[in-house]
Amino acid sequence: MSKIVVGNFKMNMTLQDVAQYVQYINNINFNPNQNEIILCPSYIYIPYLNNNIKFKVGAQDVSANHMGSYTGEISAMQLKSENVKYSILGHSERRMNFRETENIINKKIRQCVDNNIKPIVCIGESKEERLMMKTEQILRRSILDLFRGFTKEQLSDIIVAYEPIWAIGSGITPTPKEIEETAYYIKDLVRSAYKVDIRVLYGGSINLSDMHKFIGLNNIDGYLIGGASIDVEEFSKIVELIS
Numbered sequence: 001m002s003k004i005v006v007g008n009f010k011m012n013m014t015l016q017d018v019a020q021y022v023q024y025i026n027n028i029n030f031n032p033n034q035n036e037i038i039l040c041p042s043y044i045y046i047p048y049l050n051n052n053i054k055f056k057v058g059a060q061d062v063s064a065n066h067m068g069s070y071t072g073e074i075s076a077m078q079l080k081s082e083n084v085k086y087s088i089l090g091h092s093e094r095r096m097n098f099r100e101t102e103n104i105i106n107k108k109i110r111q112c113v114d115n116n117i118k119p120i121v122c123i124g125e126s127k128e129e130r131l132m133m134k135t136e137q138i139l140r141r142s143i144l145d146l147f148r149g150f151t152k153e154q155l156s157d158i159i160v161a162y163e164p165i166w167a168i169g170s171g172i173t174p175t176p177k178e179i180e181e182t183a184y185y186i187k188d189l190v191r192s193a194y195k196v197d198i199r200v201l202y203g204g205s206i207n208l209s210d211m212h213k214f215i216g217l218n219n220i221d222g223y224l225i226g227g228a229s230i231d232v233e234e235f236s237k238i239v240e241l242i243s
Contacts, residue, residue, distance in 0.1 A: 002036060003223070004036045004221055005037045005222055005225065005238070006040060006086075006088070006222070006225065007038070007040060007235055008040050008060060008091070008203075008225065008229060012042075012230050015045065019052075021232045022053050024233070024236070025053070025232055025235075025236055026052075026053060028240075030054075030055075030240075036056065037056065038056045038057070038058045039053065039058070040059060040086070041060075043060075046082050046084060056085060056086065057085075058087055058120070059074070059084050060088050061088065061091075061094060061108075062075065062076045064111060066111065075111065076108075076112050077115055079117060080116065085117060085118060088120045088224070089119045090108075090122045090146070102145035106149070109121065110149070113154045113157070113158075118158070119158050120161050121159065122161045123146070123161070123162060123186075124138075124163040125139065125165060127165070127166035130164065135164075139185065139186060143160075143186065143190060143193075144193065147190070147193075152194060152196045156198070158198060159221075160186055160199070161200075161201040161202070161203050162179070162202055162203070163224065167204030167205050168204050168205065173204055173205050179214070179219075179220065180220070183219035183220050187219060200219065200220060200221055201220065203226065206223055206225045206238075211241050211242075
């Protein structure tokens, strides 16, 4: 079954680095139709990737506002004009460093949906919440707040990325069984609450050496890869392994 593989470059790489990345990955014999590969660079490199790479290009974030006096922000309408089809929203780094709330992310989802950009919405629990056995409670509250006000048709285009906050950048990951159970819970909750099926990705300290643990999980529709996506050789091997 086809998988979604999202590479989140975060705030890394210069234009020269991106050019070298593109040259390398374009020479790998991937079948772009076998898996949906989406690369999410910094905003300023989106046009370069769109013009030089055979894969899909996404954004790492989008403004909650349509347009106007919001210095430094990038709107969904602007991303649409650059032929961007996907955007990561609600990453834990945005939540922690920029104090993004479910209400703000809900507005960002609205901007994406209104501009035909598919949101990749990140949710996950902290280490403390996990130790208190509150994972399902936290995820339920997030989903119900984030999906408020959308139609069944709009929700069907939303992708959820389960990223336990305690796993991001830590080198520690949940067990395959824990990931499967959590992904099932997310899908079942959305199906019960909104009568729609959604795709769920896993993200959080994914690298080549651990990839074997994630392949073959029935409830996981793909992967959101952070640090390992910056290394083009490692990312290419991960994609080959998934394929």
